[in-house]
Amino acid sequence: MKIVFMGTPDFSVPILRGLVEAAYQIEAVVTQPDRPKGRKKIMTAPPVKEEALKHGLTVLQPETLKVEENVDDILKMEPDVIITAAFGQILPERLLTAPSFGAINVHASLLPKYRGGAPIHQAVIDGEEKTGITIMYMVKALDAGDILARRELPIEDSDTTGSLHDSLSIVGRDLLLETLPLLKQNRLEPVAQNPREVTFAPNIGRGQEQIDWDKPGKEIYNQIRGMNPWPVAYSNYNGKVFKIWKAQKRQLQIAEESEPGTIISINEEAIVVAAADDIAIEITELQPAGKKRMEAADYLRGSHELQTGESFTNDKKNI
Numbered sequence: 001m002k003i004v005f006m007g008t009p010d011f012s013v014p015i016l017r018g019l020v021e022a023a024y025q026i027e028a029v030v031t032q033p034d035r036p037k038g039r040k041k042i043m044t045a046p047p048v049k050e051e052a053l054k055h056g057l058t059v060l061q062p063e064t065l066k067v068e069e070n071v072d073d074i075l076k077m078e079p080d081v082i083i084t085a086a087f088g089q090i091l092p093e094r095l096l097t098a099p100s101f102g103a104i105n106v107h108a109s110l111l112p113k114y115r116g117g118a119p120i121h122q123a124v125i126d127g128e129e130k131t132g133i134t135i136m137y138m139v140k141a142l143d144a145g146d147i148l149a150r151r152e153l154p155i156e157d158s159d160t161t162g163s164l165h166d167s168l169s170i171v172g173r174d175l176l177l178e179t180l181p182l183l184k185q186n187r188l189e190p191v192a193q194n195p196r197e198v199t200f201a202p203n204i205g206r207g208q209e210q211i212d213w214d215k216p217g218k219e220i221y222n223q224i225r226g227m228n229p230w231p232v233a234y235s236n237y238n239g240k241v242f243k244i245w246k247a248q249k250r251q252l253q254i255a256e257e258s259e260p261g262t263i264i265s266i267n268e269e270a271i272v273v274a275a276a277d278d279i280a281i282e283i284t285e286l287q288p289a290g291k292k293r294m295e296a297a298d299y300l301r302g303s304h305e306l307q308t309g310e311s312f313t314n315d316k317k318n319i
Contacts, residue, residue, distance in 0.1 A: 001101070001184055004079040006030040006087040007048045011169045015085045015106055016048060018173035020055050024180070027077035028058040032088050065089050081183070084138065085172060096138055101183055103138040106172040108165075110134060110150055112193035114201040115143035120168065121161050122201035125208075125226035127218065130154050131164065133172045135179050137190060144198075146190035149179045160228040204231055211235045211244065212314055213261035217279025221249045224281070232287070235261075235312040238305060242312070245293055246285035252278045261311040269297045273312060 003024050005016055008031050019026060029052035037044040045053075052059050062070035071094050074082075082095060082103040096103045109119035111134040116122075123131040132152040137145035151171055155164065182188050209231050211220055224247045227233040234243045250272060256264050258274040265272045270282040287293040288304075 001025065001080045001180065002027050002078060004028050004030060004074055004077055004082045004099075005048075005085075006082060006091075007085040008032045008046045008088045009086050010047045011108065011165060011172075012048045012085040012087075013051045014169045015083075015173045015176060016051050018177055019083075020057075022177055026057055027079055028060050028074065030060045030062065030074060030087070033061045033063055065092055065095070071095060081180075082138075083176070091138060093140065096140070104135055104148065104179075104183070105138050105143070105145070106176055107134045107136065107143055108168045108172065109201065110152065111136060111143060111147060112195070112198040114199055116201040117203040119201040120164050121204055121226050123155060124159065124161050124164065125222050127222045128155055131168065133168055133175050135172075135175060136193075144193060146192050148183065148188050148190055149175055151175045158225075160225040162229040206231075209233055210314070211312070213273070213312060214276050214314065215260075216277045217249055217275035217281055220275050220281055221247060221279075236314075237310070237312050240289045242289070243287035243293070244283055244285075245287060246283075248282040248284060250280045250282050252280045256280070259311070261313060263306060263308050263310055263312070266300060266306060266308055268300065269295075271296055271300070271306060 001024065003019065003026050005019060005026055007016060016029065029048060031046045031048045034043045034045050036042065049059050049061070060073055065071055071092055074095060075098055079099045081099050081101040084091070084103065085106040091103060107119065109123065110132040114122055120131070130152050132150055134147055135149045136147045139145040153167060153171055209227060211223060211233050213220070224233045224244055228245055232243045232245060234241050258264055260274055260276045262274045263271060264274050264280060270284050273281045273283065275281060284296050285293065286296055286299060288299065
């Protein structure tokens with residue numbers, strides 16, 4: 001079975017590595033072009049390219065697949081199947097139909113729930129108790145193809161987008177390696193997605209990063225862990241942006257009840273902030289404007305401007 005693998009970020013790397021270790025015939029790896037990264041704008045290869053080069057694989061980096069010549073370069077490989085995992089571009093019809101076993105995608109949700117580019121983020125933000133991996137045929141519509149295989153993964157209350165990302169990548173690798181032999185033997189029965197169960201998880205926008213303290217504490221907690229490690233939730237204090245990396249939930253006592261966003265207390269290890277209900281947020285890791293990410297305990301040991309009774313705000317000017 002000749003494979004063309006298409007992927008770009010860290011999520012795709014264990015999946016590609018799994019195919020290599022299983023001795024599949026990978027004709028080419030298609031990924032996004034190198035991009036400038038960091039403050040110095042250093043041209044940086046996508047993680048999948050770095051992994052592919054380690055194994056001596058052919059790498060293609062088309063700027064767009066809307067150019068026929070770029071599609072021709074892929075089809076020259078005569079793949080039996082195209083496998084995508086967080087590739088980042090829409091595949092044209094020719095790539096979907098040319099391979100004898102079709103084009104399949106490794107998607108990080110339990111489809112038809114959370115179609116789109118940020119399924120892991122959205123599952124955490126929404127407080128879901130489980131997520132998973134779906135392997136499905138690719139069609140023109142976004143993540144709408146028939147399902148070939150699914151595997152669930154529980155979401156723990158302590159999980160972040162980062163921890164789930166890493167776990168789901170391994171689940172995706174394992175499920176794909178179990179699915180490919182069945183695909184080759186025509187032993188799979190594709191299942192159509194129920195359109196009534198479809199939900200979407202579009203890429204995270206800047207407006208979703210700012211904490212709205214008028215929401216219940218559990219929702220704020222889920223937002224913080226859903227934005228960790230990227231793009232990171234934040235709030236404003238005295239006109240300055242504070243990124244909030246990690247937090248805990250805490251049940252408030254009646255005497256502690258305050259207006260949402262108010263700093264209720266500051267102890268040696270955390271800053272306790274009121275939400276819209278009786279669940280407060282204990283900030284345990286943060287990043288003040290212009291400084292590095294740090295434990296709240298380290299921040300509080302130094303000189304700082306936070307004061308009990310003052311408030312984080314819902315100021316939208318910094319969005």
